[in-house]
Amino acid sequence: MEKPTKITSVSVKDIRFPTSLQKDGSDAMHKAPDYSCPYVAIVTDTGLAGYGTTFTVGRGNHIVCCAVEAFEKQLVGQALSDIFNDFGSFWQSLVSEDQMRWLGPEKGVIHLATAAIVNALWDLWAKIEKKPLWKLLVDMEPEKLVSTIDFRHMTDTLTKEEAIDILKKMQSGKQEREKELLEKGFPAYTTSCGWLGYSDEKIKKLATEALAEGWTRFKMKVGADVKDDCRRAKIFRETVGSDCLLMVDANQRWEVQEAIDWMKQMAEYKILFIEEPTNPDDVMGHATIAEALKPVGIGVATGEMCQNRVMFKQFLKAGAMQYCQIDACRLGGVNECVAVILLAAKYKVPVCPHAGGVALCELVQHLSMFDFVAVSGSMENRMIEFADHLHEHMLAPVVLKGGRYQAPQTPGYVVGMHDKSLADFEYPNGAEWQRMFKEGLFQPE
Numbered sequence: 001m002e003k004p005t006k007i008t009s010v011s012v013k014d015i016r017f018p019t020s021l022q023k024d025g026s027d028a029m030h031k032a033p034d035y036s037c038p039y040v041a042i043v044t045d046t047g048l049a050g051y052g053t054t055f056t057v058g059r060g061n062h063i064v065c066c067a068v069e070a071f072e073k074q075l076v077g078q079a080l081s082d083i084f085n086d087f088g089s090f091w092q093s094l095v096s097e098d099q100m101r102w103l104g105p106e107k108g109v110i111h112l113a114t115a116a117i118v119n120a121l122w123d124l125w126a127k128i129e130k131k132p133l134w135k136l137l138v139d140m141e142p143e144k145l146v147s148t149i150d151f152r153h154m155t156d157t158l159t160k161e162e163a164i165d166i167l168k169k170m171q172s173g174k175q176e177r178e179k180e181l182l183e184k185g186f187p188a189y190t191t192s193c194g195w196l197g198y199s200d201e202k203i204k205k206l207a208t209e210a211l212a213e214g215w216t217r218f219k220m221k222v223g224a225d226v227k228d229d230c231r232r233a234k235i236f237r238e239t240v241g242s243d244c245l246l247m248v249d250a251n252q253r254w255e256v257q258e259a260i261d262w263m264k265q266m267a268e269y270k271i272l273f274i275e276e277p278t279n280p281d282d283v284m285g286h287a288t289i290a291e292a293l294k295p296v297g298i299g300v301a302t303g304e305m306c307q308n309r310v311m312f313k314q315f316l317k318a319g320a321m322q323y324c325q326i327d328a329c330r331l332g333g334v335n336e337c338v339a340v341i342l343l344a345a346k347y348k349v350p351v352c353p354h355a356g357g358v359a360l361c362e363l364v365q366h367l368s369m370f371d372f373v374a375v376s377g378s379m380e381n382r383m384i385e386f387a388d389h390l391h392e393h394m395l396a397p398v399v400l401k402g403g404r405y406q407a408p409q410t411p412g413y414v415v416g417m418h419d420k421s422l423a424d425f426e427y428p429n430g431a432e433w434q435r436m437f438k439e440g441l442f443q444p445e
């Protein structure tokens, strides 16, 4: 009998990039973020390794790295076949370990760490099957895929049987949709022209260039000052015209009524959605905003800080999100993302994943592609965010053509980074960090 492949080690590096220097990624709540990720490697006794990341914006990265290390005991010595034969139970054992669950449960730092680990496991599984993750998910039997989900606290809304039924109904036409995906790619929007810390000139220049590259969907940051936001929206509209889509993102800055008033003032710029208008846990606040903005044609989008499937369940049931922005690293990895994609399908809410961060574009593309081929069957109203930063560090960076993600072909759920990038940007001893400390660009912590 063949020996089962076992996990021999779990390691994590604290990787940070100095994006604050150019105000890349800046918004109303994170004025100078340094895009960062714990970089997790799960190595097996065959030498095969899976890599996973989660996203943070600087100093807090170290805390998530510690949380990843705390999971080591639950992973080392495990046979991959045992994990993949009943991934739902294994996922549940990770998030329910009785000494650790008090830190969440299933939220915050501990859930970010769960995501990095779980995504590394899916990277291993997809590499073993020699398929990119989206294809692994698309080809999986509905019963098998659904067995990876922990249905606890979801069954009042979506049962295992209903989930299997959604997937079974979409079996027909799968081949045609896969062909369409491979030919045309998946629609995207860009956030890279509209970070809050960018000058008007920079916004105009970047939007002009993006338009020339074929982009037709744009998002800009708002929330600091309504007059500034209107001026910047006007610049966008003058640059990209009235037919392109324009979305805005307040990163939780407002009170509920403030969000309504602010967005009514911006309505003349034809805004498709307001993202994260208020506190990410305020389900009823989002519902109130959605109701109030319906007459001016603005939807509410949220999800990048929506902690788990139980929160998504509430937002979807309450009509509090018109665009469901799953985040591959905020939810507890692929298992929970698939659960939310199925929930969103039940409520007919389009999934438009969040991807402003390190490696998020590389991850979420798989989730939307799976959604299109195997769950929703539609690209209508659906788009994946694109943020044009740090892809040069990735071993298999995303490929975009004319504002559309091209389906990745590399086996895995790939967030592997170049050795030199890891050596340069590991905090605080990486060569680039040492140089920046010496030049006084940053103070060591």
Ligand SMILES: C[C@H](O)[C@@H](O)CC(=O)C(=O)O
Pocket: 024, 025, 026, 027, 030, 033, 057, 191, 249, 251, 304, 354, 355, 356, 357, 385, 387
């Ligand atoms: C701090 C991040 O850049 C955040 O602004 C990303 C985000 O909200 C988005 O991409 O959406």
Ligand SMILES: [Mg+2]
Pocket: 249, 251, 275, 276, 304, 354, 356
């Ligand atoms: Mg956002």
